[in-house]
Amino acid sequence: MARVIAIANQxxxxxxxxxxxxxxxxxxxxxKRTLLVDxxxxxxxxxxxxxxxxxxxxxLYDALIDRRPARDVILTDARLPYLHILxxxxxxxxxxxxxxxxxxxxxxLRRALDPVLNDYEYILIDCPPSLGLLTLNVLTAADAVIIxxxxxYYALEGISQLLNTIRLVQQNFNPALAIDGVLLTMFDxxxxxxRQVASDARxxxxxxxxxxxxxxxxxxxxxxxxxxxxxxxxxKSRGAEAYLALGRELLKRRGGR
Numbered sequence: 001m002a003r004v005i006a007i008a009n010q011x012x013x014x015x016x017x018x019x020x021x022x023x024x025x026x027x028x029x030x031x032k033r034t035l036l037v038d039x040x041x042x043x044x045x046x047x048x049x050x051x052x053x054x055x056x057x058x059x060l061y062d063a064l065i066d067r068r069p070a071r072d073v074i075l076t077d078a079r080l081p082y083l084h085i086l087x088x089x090x091x092x093x094x095x096x097x098x099x100x101x102x103x104x105x106x107x108x109l110r111r112a113l114d115p116v117l118n119d120y121e122y123i124l125i126d127c128p129p130s131l132g133l134l135t136l137n138v139l140t141a142a143d144a145v146i147i148x149x150x151x152x153y154y155a156l157e158g159i160s161q162l163l164n165t166i167r168l169v170q171q172n173f174n175p176a177l178a179i180d181g182v183l184l185t186m187f188d189x190x191x192x193x194x195r196q197v198a199s200d201a202r203x204x205x206x207x208x209x210x211x212x213x214x215x216x217x218x219x220x221x222x223x224x225x226x227x228x229x230x231x232x233x234x235x236k237s238r239g240a241e242a243y244l245a246l247g248r249e250l251l252k253r254r255g256g257r
Contacts, residue, residue, distance in 0.1 A: 002035070002120040003254065004113065005180060006142040011158055012129040014150045015185035018220055019246075020126035021048040022239070023146075025229035026247030027122050028083035035074065035116065037125040038088035039109070039138050041096075045126040046087035049077055050227035053089065061091035063112040064137075065098050070116045079232055084120075092134065099133050106133075106173050110141040131165050139166060140173040144180035148214075149201055151187045151194035156201065180253070183246070185214040212246040215239065 007020040017040065024036040038045040039060060043053060062068040063086070070086060077083045099105045113123065125142065127135045139145065145166060149155050170177050182205045188194050202209045214220075217239035223230040230240045 002117045002123045003144065004117075004123045004125065004142045006125045006127055006138045006145045007148065008127040008135060008138065008145050008162065009148055009159075010129055010131045010135070010162055015148045015183075015214060016129065017044045017048060017126050018224075019146065019148050019183060019185065019214070019243075020045050020124050021224075022220075022229050022231060022243035023246055023250070024083055024122075024124045025049075025080060025231045026243045027124075027250075028077075028080045029231060029244070030247055030251065031082055032121045032251070033082055033084075033119065035084045035086060035120045035123045037086045037113070037123060039092070039125050039134055040088055040128040041090050041092035041134075042128075043088045043090065044224065046085060046089075047227060048224045049083070049085055049229060050079075051075060051085055051087050052227075056087050056089055059087050059089045059091060060112075061089065061095050064095050064108045065102075067112070070112050071119075074116070080229075092128075096133050099137070106136055106140050109137040113141055131161065135165075136169065136173075139169040139177060142174070142177060144178045146180050146183055148183045148185045149197075150185050151191075151197045151213075153193060153197075155197045156204065179208055180250070181210045182208050183210050183212070183214065186216050187213045188216045210246060210249055212242060212249050214242045214246070217242075 024034050027034045058073045063070050063073050075085045125138045127138050215238050219234045219237035220230050220239035223233035
């Protein structure tokens with residue numbers, strides 16, 4: 001059965017979608033059956049793996065609101081046969097409002113994913129940059145959370161709010177929800193502040209911080225415009241090497257599973 005991992009941080013611009021896309025690609029390259037779920041109405045994870053928005057017939061909205069079977073929505077990636085994508089469109093903006101009136105609104109995503117859990121080893125979910133009903137659905141459906149934190153000023157601001165939301169979800173909807181790790185992103189060794197933020201994060205989160213650190217890297221910024229994970233765009237880049245290392249570290253933490 002799949003381990004469902006949410007990539008979450010309510011702050012924008014922290015490398016959340018970049019992490020969801022490239023960690024999913026890293027797991028797929030390791031021949032782990034992986035599903036990337038795009039739960040952000042911006043749909044950047046979908047376009048980041050080359051799904052043309054104009055060609056998306058069904059999306060996560062249809063699975064959540066119309067209860068269309070997830071298998072009817074999931075798309076494959078010919079370049080990475082072990083990677084599948086459950087795409088998002090701007091319709092998800094409406095889903096946040098429509099879910100309010102649904103019975104069991106917090107568990108809509110869990111219901112949608114239940115039938116495909118045995119099809120995958122990992123399901124990674126890219127959360128929207130907010131703590132609204134969509135993110136609540138993701139945290140309720142997830143086994144664990146990875147929190148990306150950018151190594152910049154105000155990096156830890158708002159993390160306490162996210163951690164409080166995780167605790168509320170544990171208490172009310174998903175007692176088994178765990179924090180798989182905190183990921184330092186956009187790290188520049190030349191900047192003292194980046195090193196200080198990394199030190200503060202390790203002091204605050206202890207062993208939860210991944211040893212792998214994601215550097216600032218031009219290729220990571222370029223890859224989405226080509227509709228490719230960085231591993232398919234420039235596998236020799238520092239960004240690709242970092243996400244491959246992150247994938248290995250995650251697998252090692254899970255006992256190679």
